[in-house]
Amino acid sequence: MNIYFELIAFSLIIGIGATVIMDIYAIVLKRLFNIPSLDYALLGRWIGHFKNGIFFHKTIIQAEKIRYERTIGWIAHYSIGISFACLLLLIWGTGWAYHPTLLPALAIGILTTVAPFFLMQPAFGFGIAAAKTPHPAIARFRSLKTHTIYGIGLYLAALLLSRVMA
Template sequence: METALTFTLVVGLGATVALDVWARQLRGWFGIAGADWGLVGQWLVGLPAGRMVHTSDGFAMPSRGERALGWSFHYLVGLVYAAVYPLVWGEDFLAAPKVGPFALVGFALSTLAGLCVLTPAMGGGLLASRTPDQGRRIALMLLNHAVFAGAQYALALGLVTAPT
């Protein structure tokens, strides 16, 4: 159990940090804005009131609390993805991680969740269909989640080779 917890914390938090560093680099290199976690926080706050889709109608700039909620949600999701590996593939997987599960969960599942859950929830439509730059958004989502999955795999391998 301790191994699974350590794995989940290191891989979940570490890969999410790697994704955030990547997003910051994209902003610096190309001026590409990353996710606005404050808006995600607003969306989360609106869910109990029945606001399933975030629109600009009735929302002010995100508050500090909404930003904190959005960022917390972002890191919680990273932890959940990492927890999938020991839950589905078992403790033995942690001692000898294979790339396939990371491609499946860290890349494919996380990309689909972004394009089919979070993007529509933020008003962008299914598969970013309501955005003016759908192809670019999908390409960025694929690239970003490849970075996330790669970081998960690298961190998992690092845990195996780390001295105990």
């Protein structure tokens, strides 16, 4: 199989699978414990303001709404999940997808916490690592847990893919 085709196909399958697992985790938290997850409309709103050269907000919640922001946010959410899966495959090689192991997937999952801590949360007006939120430690712990679940999802999606390819 062509290495570039493999990279793209495996990134799509593993990234979507891992993101679905992360979303299932968010649904379980919401239904069982009433713990909300990120409203992806806010992600879409943030991205929607890029066209105006606005990348940082005092608070994204009060920023002007963008048409189709929820759709944009969900597409971005899955695109980011696919991109991080691609990163895993670029570092460990597409051969990892044939014989996945947990440690690389967990490493990528945990390392992706850098994105919300140092990019999204500051850009949303929440401060570095949610420092400006009412309960920063709780927000940080939730981000870390969610991204760890994403890492587990990377492993599980790759494991399922490897079984299908066997």
